Amino acid sequence: ETGVTQTPRHLVMGMTNKKSLKCEQHLGHNAMYWYKQSAKKPLELMFVYNFKEQTENNSVPSRFSPECPNSSHLFLHLHTLQPEDSALYLCASSPTGNEKLFFGSGTQLSVL
């Protein structure tokens, strides 16, 4: 248990669906992140939030829309995804200014 909880663990969606991934951290951290891990590829940073403000958007397509209502919660809203978006989506948190990330277990997403 790392203190970072992601739901759902698995998600199958069609290309026309809208769904949301949820992340919650209980560590008192001020920074939260979304990473994407595709098969046989490195983890790719998608978004960074510091104190609820987005500080990084790593050229992510607009069909992925993050939301950070407070320092403990992070969402990733998904809309009209493509099959190539199928991947493991990992949420992480860290104390501000610290690279030691604490990851959740991830959401395994399949887009049909």
Next chain:
Amino acid sequence: DQQVKQNSPSLSVQEGRISILNCDYTNSMFDYFLWYKKYPAEGPTFLISISSIKDKNEDGRFTVFLNKSAKHLSLHIVPSQPGDSAVYFCAASAPRGSQGNLIFGKGTKLSVKP
């Protein structure tokens, strides 16, 4: 173009022997390096790190070595145990910036056989 490379997708080692996982990087601005370990169906967990001002950092059975001139780091696990079987990711960061912008390698899957 990958800035952090783990050229061995997998490694198999006998229990009790040494496991050596390698990582190469291309960006000379990287100044902090981390190793993460990932079990199936779990997120990566932080294992050990090293700053560029050091060439070695040790924590129990785990030691990370950094060779800045070669832009190479390695993780040594001695002695290896079956519970060490996992995917190991090397990551690097540069002074910056963009907080949390770790650059990860693709990972090496370690199998420790009893």
